[in-house]
Amino acid sequence: MATGRTHRPATRSRGIPEATVARLPLYLRALTALSERSVPTVSSEELAAAAGVNSAKLRKDFSYLGSYGTRGVGYDVEYLVYQISRELGLTQDWPVVIVGIGNLGAALANYGGFASRGFRVAALIDADPAMAGKPVAGIPVQHSDDLEKIIQDNGVSIGVIATPAGAAQQVCDRLVAAGVTSILNFAPTVLSVPDGVDVRKVDLSIELQILAFHEQRKAGEEAAASDGGVPAAAARSDAADQGPDGDMPAVMPA
Amino acid sequence: MATGRTHRPATRSRGIPEATVARLPLYLRALTALSERSVPTVSSEELAAAAGVNSAKLRKDFSYLGSYGTRGVGYDVEYLVYQISRELGLTQDWPVVIVGIGNLGAALANYGGFASRGFRVAALIDADPAMAGKPVAGIPVQHSDDLEKIIQDNGVSIGVIATPAGAAQQVCDRLVAAGVTSILNFAPTVLSVPDGVDVRKVDLSIELQILAFHEQRKAGEEAAASDGGVPAAAARSDAADQGPDGDMPAVMPA
DNA sequence: CCATCTTTGTGCACGCGTTCACAAAGACAT
DNA sequence: ATGTCTTTGTGAACGCGTGCACAAAGATGG
Missing domain, CATH: 3.40.50.720 (NAD(P)-binding Rossmann-like Domain)
Incomplete structure (x- = not known):
C-alpha cells in the first residue's frame, strides 16, 4: 500500500527477498500477539491467517531465515519472535x-x-x-x-x-x-x-487516489459510460490552490 | 509499498496493471507542477526524471491509457493531466x-x-x-x-x-x-x-522496521568497505520508491 | 519398532512487472 | 519533398514473486 518502497534493483539484501523483508514485521506483530497470550507454538496455517497472507508464502519467507519450524508441530513462537527481531535489527536501539x-x-x-x-x-x-x-x-x-x-x-x-x-x-x-x-x-x-x-x-494522497481509481471502476461496472467530450484542461479544479504551506504536514496536493 | 496493500489477485483492473495505477498519482503530481509553470509539453525522459521512475516504464504506463504523446515532441501537459485525472476518477467528488x-x-x-x-x-x-x-x-x-x-x-x-x-x-x-x-x-x-x-x-511501524533491516545490513557491511569519502554533494542517483504502500502510524504498538 | 498423521520445506511452473532496444511516427530544416 | 533528427510506442527477454503440490521430517500412538 500505500505504500511505496525504495527499489533495491539487483542487490537482493543478504539473500532475503525484499518482498519477504516487507512481510517480516507483519509476522512479528502477529507473533507478538500470540506471545502475549502465551501460545507456545503456531502452525504456518494459523500464523498466515493472522498475518493475512498465504501459508505457503509464509513458509517460504521463513525458509530464507533458516529452518526454524518443526514438522508436524509448527513454529516456536518465542524463538521466532527473537529470530525475526534479530533479522530486522530490532534488538538494537x-x-x-x-x-x-x-x-x-x-x-x-x-x-x-x-x-x-x-x-x-x-x-x-x-x-x-x-x-x-x-x-x-x-x-x-x-x-x-x-x-x-x-x-x-x-x-x-x-x-x-x-x-x-x-x-x-x-x-x-x-x-x-x-x-x-x-x-x-x-x-x-x-x-x-x-x-x-x-x-x-x-x-x-497517493493512497487515496489509488482507492478512487478502484472505486470508480466498481461504480462504473454497471453503468455504460456517457463518454463526454474531451476538452483539455477542462476538468481541473483549480490547482493553483496550494494553500499556505506553513503547516500542512505530510501529504500535500498531489 | 506503502504500503502494504490488499492483494487484488487475478483481477487486473480494466487492463491497467496495478503497478501502473500506483504510479499514475506520481505522474499527475509532476505534471501538475509543470502545468503551474505553464510548461506546454514534456518528454517521457523529463517527466520520468521528475517522477523518479524509468522513462521506458513511464511510456509503457501511458500506453495503457492510450496514445497521448506526439513522437518527436513529447506529451501535452494539460491534456495528460486531464486524462490521468479522469482515469483515476479525480474529476468527481x-x-x-x-x-x-x-x-x-x-x-x-x-x-x-x-x-x-x-x-x-x-x-x-x-x-x-x-x-x-x-x-x-x-x-x-x-x-x-x-x-x-x-x-x-x-x-x-x-x-x-x-x-x-x-x-x-x-x-x-x-x-x-x-x-x-x-x-x-x-x-x-x-x-x-x-x-x-x-x-x-x-x-x-512496518516502514521503520524495513528501514532498520537495511540499516543493519549497511552497518554490517562496513567490515570490508571503508568510507569512500565524497560526503555531501555526491552524485545523486535518485531513490525510487513508491510504494504503493505507504504507511503511517496509528496509535498502537506494532 | 512400525505405522500413521501432521506440518514443514521446497522444486517447479506461471504470471506480472521491468527493462532493453528498435522500428515507426512525426517535427523541422533545407 | 526529401532527409534528418527526436521521441514515442511496443515486442521480446528476463527476473522476481507467488502459489501449487508433494516429498521429507518428525511427532504420536499402538
Missing part, C-alpha cells in the same frame, strides 16, 4: 529524529509504536523559531539550525521527514550530509539521495 | 469520513491534500463522547453511534480508519455494512473484509 513538527509530526512524536520496537525519538526538529523549546510528546522541539549537531550527537541514522513538500529536499540533503542513511518521507515529493541511502515514502 | 480523531486523525483532518484532488472530508467520527461537537479542522466531530447514518446521508464510499488497533476491525465492519467499499487503514492490524471491498494500509 535506533535513535530517530523527526523533522517538521506540524500536525503530522506531532502525531508521529506521540505515536506509541516507536518505543515498543527499538525505535527511540531522539529529537524533534522544526524550522519555526516559535516552536523551539516547546515540548511535544514530552520532548522539547529544537530549531533546525542545530540539525547537524543533533544528528551527530545522538548518532542518528534514521530520519523522518514530515515537513511541507517545499522544504523536504533541503531537509533531506542536510540529514544525509549529517550522516543519516535511512529516511522515511511523509512529504509529497520525490527525494533524490546518493547511493547507499534508503528512502521510503508514505503518501496519503 | 469523493466524500470521505475519518474515524478515530486522535493525534493522527486530527492531522489527517487538517491535511490540505484532500480537497485539492476531489477528496472532501464529509465527516469526522470518534467514539469518545467528550469529542462530540468539538470542531477539528473546522469540522465538528460526531459520535460513532451515528456512523451508519453519516455514511448513508453523505453517500460516502471511502473511509479512513485512524483508530487504535483494537477498534479497527469493528469500525471496519460497520463502515462496510453501511456501504463503504474502500478503506484506508492506519491502524496496525490486518483487516478482513468481504470481496469487493478494497483496503490499503499505512503502517509507520
Whole structure:
C-alpha cells in the first residue's frame, strides 16, 4: 500500500527477498500477539491467517531465515519472535529524529509504536523559531539550525521527514550530509539521495487516489459510460490552490 | 509499498496493471507542477526524471491509457493531466469520513491534500463522547453511534480508519455494512473484509522496521568497505520508491 | 519398532512487472 | 519533398514473486 518502497534493483539484501523483508514485521506483530497470550507454538496455517497472507508464502519467507519450524508441530513462537527481531535489527536501539513538527509530526512524536520496537525519538526538529523549546510528546522541539549537531550527537541514522513538500529536499540533503542513511518521507515529493541511502515514502494522497481509481471502476461496472467530450484542461479544479504551506504536514496536493 | 496493500489477485483492473495505477498519482503530481509553470509539453525522459521512475516504464504506463504523446515532441501537459485525472476518477467528488480523531486523525483532518484532488472530508467520527461537537479542522466531530447514518446521508464510499488497533476491525465492519467499499487503514492490524471491498494500509511501524533491516545490513557491511569519502554533494542517483504502500502510524504498538 | 498423521520445506511452473532496444511516427530544416 | 533528427510506442527477454503440490521430517500412538 500505500505504500511505496525504495527499489533495491539487483542487490537482493543478504539473500532475503525484499518482498519477504516487507512481510517480516507483519509476522512479528502477529507473533507478538500470540506471545502475549502465551501460545507456545503456531502452525504456518494459523500464523498466515493472522498475518493475512498465504501459508505457503509464509513458509517460504521463513525458509530464507533458516529452518526454524518443526514438522508436524509448527513454529516456536518465542524463538521466532527473537529470530525475526534479530533479522530486522530490532534488538538494537535506533535513535530517530523527526523533522517538521506540524500536525503530522506531532502525531508521529506521540505515536506509541516507536518505543515498543527499538525505535527511540531522539529529537524533534522544526524550522519555526516559535516552536523551539516547546515540548511535544514530552520532548522539547529544537530549531533546525542545530540539525547537524543533533544528528551527530545522538548518532542518528534514521530520519523522518514530515515537513511541507517545499522544504523536504533541503531537509533531506542536510540529514544525509549529517550522516543519516535511512529516511522515511511523509512529504509529497520525490527525494533524490546518493547511493547507499534508503528512502521510503508514505503518501496519503497517493493512497487515496489509488482507492478512487478502484472505486470508480466498481461504480462504473454497471453503468455504460456517457463518454463526454474531451476538452483539455477542462476538468481541473483549480490547482493553483496550494494553500499556505506553513503547516500542512505530510501529504500535500498531489 | 506503502504500503502494504490488499492483494487484488487475478483481477487486473480494466487492463491497467496495478503497478501502473500506483504510479499514475506520481505522474499527475509532476505534471501538475509543470502545468503551474505553464510548461506546454514534456518528454517521457523529463517527466520520468521528475517522477523518479524509468522513462521506458513511464511510456509503457501511458500506453495503457492510450496514445497521448506526439513522437518527436513529447506529451501535452494539460491534456495528460486531464486524462490521468479522469482515469483515476479525480474529476468527481469523493466524500470521505475519518474515524478515530486522535493525534493522527486530527492531522489527517487538517491535511490540505484532500480537497485539492476531489477528496472532501464529509465527516469526522470518534467514539469518545467528550469529542462530540468539538470542531477539528473546522469540522465538528460526531459520535460513532451515528456512523451508519453519516455514511448513508453523505453517500460516502471511502473511509479512513485512524483508530487504535483494537477498534479497527469493528469500525471496519460497520463502515462496510453501511456501504463503504474502500478503506484506508492506519491502524496496525490486518483487516478482513468481504470481496469487493478494497483496503490499503499505512503502517509507520512496518516502514521503520524495513528501514532498520537495511540499516543493519549497511552497518554490517562496513567490515570490508571503508568510507569512500565524497560526503555531501555526491552524485545523486535518485531513490525510487513508491510504494504503493505507504504507511503511517496509528496509535498502537506494532 | 512400525505405522500413521501432521506440518514443514521446497522444486517447479506461471504470471506480472521491468527493462532493453528498435522500428515507426512525426517535427523541422533545407 | 526529401532527409534528418527526436521521441514515442511496443515486442521480446528476463527476473522476481507467488502459489501449487508433494516429498521429507518428525511427532504420536499402538
